[in-house]
Amino acid sequence: MVTTGVLGDLGGSLPVENVQALASKNPEDIPLLYIRPEVESDEILVDGSLQIPVIDINNLVIGQVGYEEELAKLHRACKEWGFFQLINHGASEAIEHMKVVTEEFFKLPLEEKMACAQVPNNIEGYGQAFVVSEDQKLDWGDMLFILPLPASRRNMRFWPQNPASFKSTLEEYSSKLLSISMSLLGLMAENLDVNPEELTSKFDDCIQGMRMNYYPPCVHADKVMGLAPHSDATGLTLLIQINEVEGLQIRKDRNWVPIEPIPGAIIIMSNGEYSNIEHRAVVNVEKERLSIAAFHSPNMEANVGPLPDLAAKKGAKYKTIGVEDFLKLIVSRKLDGKSLLDHLRIMH
Template sequence: MEENTDEVMNRSEYGGSIPVDNVQALASKDLKDIPIRYIRPEIESEEVLTDESLQIPVIDISKLAVAGKPGYDDELDKLHLACKNWGFFQLINHGITESIDAMKKVTEEFFKLPLEEKINCAQIPSSIEGYGQAFVVSEDQKLDWGDMLFILPLPIPQRNMRFWPQTPPSFRTTLDEYSKALQGVSMELFKLMSINLRIKPATLSNMYENCTQGIRMNYYPPCYEADKVLGLAPHSDATGITLLVQINEVQGLQIKKNSKWVPIKPIPGSIIVNIGDVMEIMSNGEYTSIEHRAMVNFERERISIAAFHSPGVKAMIGPLMELVKDKTPKYKTIDSEDYVRLVVNSKLDGKSLIDHMRI
């Protein structure tokens, strides 16, 4: 788990987030009024579906281990439709439960630490990594009711251990194992998606071989005005695919379907997978990234871990050549560095990034 100083320094060119108050500390005070920067008046007018029968597809990846076995073709079709029509699905029988459970434990322990210990991993002005908040780009934008620890475990030579907690003592080895386990799952999904997109099975996995992986641990404190704040503003993920696990049973993830918000009920032990903007662009719109947001609970904290997977730094971000031979490209092609700068210096705002990339 050594870091390469030269590579780490290069990351500082991308910029970071403006420092803001720690929300966990703010929530622990006896507040009479929630600060105005956290209040979101638009929430009241947005419709949330209460019908629990509308849920994202469930994909059993164990049925996709060997082509031709009973259930393989049906599950592959289900995966294709999930990526195409939903942009979200729950993955079961993934085989990495042990790594997930260990990561859940150390993440909970980290957020229970006193603030003075957590800020040993605080963000610095030039970096997107560390403990704090992300995507704060102006002094007057609305803020999310949540804190996060964001780390870039991959590629390994670019790790910056300054941001990796040393407490609890098992945090670093646990995160290292978790990173490898999720990378393995994501590479399997890329192969299956390539098959469904009718391109060479290794096309996507080759692009993600030296992938950039970011792991974001989210802590959403309870809020007595939870119906007026957001844990995470509506957005689509800027990356290829995201693998999310929920640490406790407090729900909060909602996705936008037909202009309405649909609450997601996680299956215990599952991984929630969603298509990011890069995958929408690469598939030339065949797969779709979906807006989602995180809500806050009135009485209980909510903790989750999201792992983002993006192509290697030398990849070009644009529609795959194999998919636009006989079709018009719907999106621009830019290099990875320009794309990352665009992401880091933008606030979360629906699908504005896709709008920027659209031709």
């Protein structure tokens, strides 16, 4: 998944036309492969009374006043939503630096960005992901996907040389988000009444993927999709929106709910015993939208499946498979709601 050999042969995506270039050529002419008739009929819930969970990590320090209350709030957010916004995380400076270099990269001429283009049978690089057939519906967006961790297996072929500060900025950002992820995993384990080491040890030598997204504006925004509905096949996803253009929507009680991010907050999507939130990205009629998703997955020696302590208490609902087989399964499928989870579900 990171380089050729041990992690580089898990599969890739079929090459498709660059959407940023496509949008600039003829904004009115949208190829049929991008048109999704179902988008127009989807119900969007705009309800000011719906309180999106917000977790203050400052309160999640043992001995801190309000610790137990905030820990219970985190548990409810993960169990009932599978989604929350995290504030006071200590990564604001790294986030701002990462926003700048990501915007600079996507502003480069196409030929410069193509220096980082994907290659066959590898998901890293500049292009699109999860394109597995020539006739499937395509997303209205481009991405740069890089695996910063484990550091020993980095493939610098896909790291931009321009802007010059990209490498150092991504390294700083990667480190900050890994630290936040490990803290959250430990807190989640405490809430689940399992030994924190049982969960966090799976993330030693963690596989961390960074997906930088660029969604061009589209005059037919009500007919295309920036990123198809899906639930993330990772342990923990940390998402930031780079500019002020909304686009993230989550499915809650069968409705799509637009998420208005809190300035400076990190959006967290959890997995496992907790709810695995289905979400998507829509595009704007007039403005581009940019975001960065950081995925944190167990190491290559770990297994993906129910934690033994939880399975012993409640019975296993999903199969357990090796991380490498799990990653191959992810890469070989198009994004399609919760179909991956359904594939792994144990039928009784």
